[in-house]
Amino acid sequence: MDRRIQKSRQAIIDAFMRLMSEKEFESITINQIAEEANVNRGTVYLHFADKYDLRDQCMEAQINELLRNCMSENDLFHLPSKIALLRTFEYLEQHASFYSIMLTSKGSRVFRNQMETMFRQSLSEHLDSINLDQEMNRDITVQFLISAAVGVLEWWITRSMPYPASVMVEQFWNLLNRGVEGHEHASNPD
Template sequence: MDRRILKSREAIVEAFVALMAEKNFEQITINEISERANVSRGTVYLHYTDKFDLLDQCIKSHLVELIESFLPCGATGIFPSKASLLHTFQYLGQHAFFYAAVLANKGVPMFRYRLQAALLRGLDKQIDMNGINRDMNKEMLIQFLTSAIAGMIEWWITNSMPYTDVEVVEQLWALMERNQMVPQPFDKGMTI
């Protein structure tokens, strides 16, 4: 890909996200975006039809990344696994600026919904309905899981990540075990 395209897109998105952290989506103008991005206004229209399209593409690409953070280590393991959960929260921590901006921005409702929808799409493909989940209703299991995780994500990001990614995943995993949503740990007193 022509590096000019990548550089322009990157500059525009970066400026846009920075502005979203400062003010509501509605009161952001294309003028501001192009100025902040140090790019001609025409260039913005060259890549995005309007600021709604820009927002949409931003959210889409980030949610694709989020889904990909589930399964970074090749085909190793099935979700839900503690390792893949940790990857996701590590990714979120690295892109907290964006997620905080869209979650907090009053001009961007629906993001919470799209977040959960993305989790659902990602989870649906790779969840293992054998073993522990054999007798569960998949639809309900996924709904429960994605709600829980989305809620944790929203809380963690909007509260400025008050705990480390490891700590959050530790807690979340414990809750999932308690609710029999994941493979149970071996009982310490158990004999084989």
């Protein structure tokens, strides 16, 4: 991609994020984005179909970057390792402004849904790889764990990360292992 085109695209994304930190998504217009980015309206439409496309591409790019930087190939198909979780929390710390904006705006439901989808596949595949107790309903277990994981991440980010990433990972890891494996151990007394 031509440098000028790339620079314009990044200016639009940066302007959009600044506006998102100040206003609700629904009240932001393409004209405001263009003005904030110091480009004309047509340039915005050259890169994005509309503000929804801009938001969706920003979210998709951030989530893909999160996956690329934090998860190994094995982690994409199995429950992430403790190291991958630490990389994830550290990545979220480094990109806190984006995640905070996305999780506190009125459009946060869309972003939250994308995060849940990201977790759903790896968790579902992990549950397939272990012998989940027959009394445990797989769908309910997946939904519970995803809601808990996304909820904890959302809480941590929107509360300005009150605990270091390492503390969050320890707690999260312990809770996750109890949630997935706790029932398995409870049903198989030694």
